[in-house]
Amino acid sequence: MTAILRLESRKRIRSSVVLVVVFALLSALYFSMFPSIEEDIEELMEGFPDFFFDLFGIEALHTIEGFIAAEIYSFFWVVLVGIYFAYIGAGLIAGDVRDRKMDLTLSNPVSRESVALQKVAALWTPLVLLNVGVAVIVYIGAIVIGEHIDPVALTMVHLLSVPYLLVCAAIGLVASVIFDRARSARAMALSLVFVLWLLDGISQLDPDFEWAGVLSPSRYYDETAILVREEYAYPDAVVLLVAFLVLLGVATVIFTRRDI
Amino acid sequence: MAPIEIEDLTKRYGDLAANDAVVFDVERGEIFGYLGPNGAGKTTTIRLLLGLIKPTAGTATVLGADIRDRRALTGVKTNIGYLPDTLGFEERLTGTQVLDHFARMRGDERRAELLDLFRPPLEKPVETYSSGNKRMLGIVQAFMHDPDLVIMDEPTSGLDPLKQDRLHQFLEAERDAGTTIFLSSHVLSEVQRVCDRVGIIRAGKLIALENIDDLLTQSGKNVWVHLEEPVENARFLTDDMIDVEVTGATIQFTYTGDVKTLLAHLVQFEIVDADIGDPQLDDIFKHYYGDEGETDATNEDATREDTTAEVE
Known part of the structure; x- marks a missing residue:
């Protein structure tokens, strides 16, 4: 029974490709800026208060790794792509219930668990397209401007982001089974992912409040550590995977019990 | 099962x-x-x-x-x-x-x-x-x-x-x-x-x-009779006839009794034309929904769908 997986996978292609194109344009912009920024980096950094760098976890901005981690991964990947996954997750169930697609889907010999799991499994399309697409774009972009990014670190920055993005999608999925309208579910999921990211960033500013970000998924994915210091925090990735499975379980249980 | x-x-x-x-x-x-x-x-x-x-x-x-x-x-x-x-x-x-x-x-x-x-x-x-x-x-x-x-x-x-x-x-x-x-x-x-x-x-x-x-049987028959000339109601009507409507020499009613009895009754009169048929479900619907249904807007919508042979 993979008909739903098949259909849902196809549905994700278009928006994923659009996002890859957005990243290609962003990368082109930043890579073209890097050679000139590299020289004036000290001046540039003085222009911003320190907390700005702490908020985004920016360091070693004068290296291509630090620069790319800061410009592309710490905001666009963690926030934008995180929100994109939360958005998709939030539409998976609520949207179909609302426009009555779910009535027809469930008239087939397919369980609600299977429907939910196939829809989540279909996230492989954006995961693969975005991770492969953006990794290739960044790698080639660095070569074009005469720099070199460690391909292992680059692979890891993408690989270790997969559990993070899955958690974002699962937050969306939980919202999707709770709310009746896709719009409410999306608003809820988007805000939650954004606020949690913000909470993580702000809590890092003061060691006394660092605990406040412990529930933020972004706490367990450190793009700068991976790219600049080549530190791969596997236990953190496991934490995220467990959180993903728990949220998925919760969402599935709610979905199987509710009226649609 | x-x-x-x-x-x-x-x-x-x-x-x-x-x-x-x-x-x-x-x-x-x-x-x-x-x-x-x-x-x-x-x-x-x-x-x-x-x-x-x-x-x-x-x-x-x-x-x-x-x-x-x-x-x-x-x-x-x-x-x-x-x-x-x-x-x-x-x-x-x-x-x-x-x-x-x-x-x-x-x-x-x-x-x-x-x-x-x-x-x-x-x-x-x-x-x-x-x-x-x-x-x-x-x-x-x-x-x-x-x-x-x-x-x-x-x-x-x-x-x-x-x-x-x-x-x-x-x-x-x-x-x-x-x-x-x-x-x-x-x-x-x-x-x-x-x-x-x-x-x-x-x-x-x-x-x-x-x-x-x-x-349809329980709901009786829709009967339409055209007589040669108007007759006295008391002579023509029986207890099995309900919802009677008399217009000159034409009489319309719902007959709740046995059809044979009705035919036997009708042959006593000079009949030009007659029609005995099943009522529309429409009418039965009204019968079931009765008085309560009268003010029900959705019910009116529903009955409007089929207004053939409206007998009122």
Whole structure:
């Protein structure tokens, strides 16, 4: 029974490709800026208060790794792509219930668990397209401007982001089974992912409040550590995977019990 | 075991009982009409039967599976066809892709045959479809896996009269081939035309469950008599005549007694022309809904659908 997986996978292609194109344009912009920024980096950094760098976890901005981690991964990947996954997750169930697609889907010999799991499994399309697409774009972009990014670190920055993005999608999925309208579910999921990211960033500013970000998924994915210091925090990735499975379980249980 | 057995099925939303202790069975190989005005609770019953919503009390079995047993119900859906009232297709797919999608889940051995009868524009995306074309696509997907039981919610809405006739003929052929059909409708003539039995639901309660023929018999005959010249009412009228309307030499009434007695009575008079026929379900509907129905807007909408032979 993979008909739903098949259909849902196809549905994700278009928006994923659009996002890859957005990243290609962003990368082109930043890579073209890097050679000139590299020289004036000290001046540039003085222009911003320190907390700005702490908020985004920016360091070693004068290296291509630090620069790319800061410009592309710490905001666009963690926030934008995180929100994109939360958005998709939030539409998976609520949207179909609302426009009555779910009535027809469930008239087939397919369980609600299977429907939910196939829809989540279909996230492989954006995961693969975005991770492969953006990794290739960044790698080639660095070569074009005469720099070199460690391909292992680059692979890891993408690989270790997969559990993070899955958690974002699962937050969306939980919202999707709770709310009746896709719009409410999306608003809820988007805000939650954004606020949690913000909470993580702000809590890092003061060691006394660092605990406040412990529930933020972004706490367990450190793009700068991976790219600049080549530190791969596997236990953190496991934490995220467990959180993903728990949220998925919760969402599935709610979905199987509710009226649609 | 009957394909559908409903026992005290109840669904409450707060104080409102969308279905209130509904009881009936749908027998194998019959076309059962579930009749009622919009908002009476027809769709609620159907969605309960499919396990989309859970009963507050009571239960039902569909092809032997208890609707509270999700696993069992999912299992029997291989043998169920469903045409919802609102057709939520994947709008960007073409008709062919939609059918392919459902075929992967439950087969499509009768697809070609059905597409000879019902012809939605398969190459076009569903978002460009008219409501009639969507309905046809819905009919094809409901029958293409050759199910034993087909549940249809307002199957003819959006279809032009020609397609409605085609569907009715098709349903009769399916019934004769052993398929059980449960259809809901607020269109009286449709139920009268195609159904073997009918359940009438109003405000969540089943208020009548009859064979169509019995329903018509019990409701008496519509009689129209044109006499050569006006006669005295006292001489002509009997106690079995109700809803009498006299216009000069023409008399219209509903006859609740035996037809032979009526004929024997009529031959005493100089009759120019006479007509004895079954009443429209429309009238029966009013009879069941009675005084309460008079002020019910949805009921008026429902009866407006079929105003042929309005006798008032």
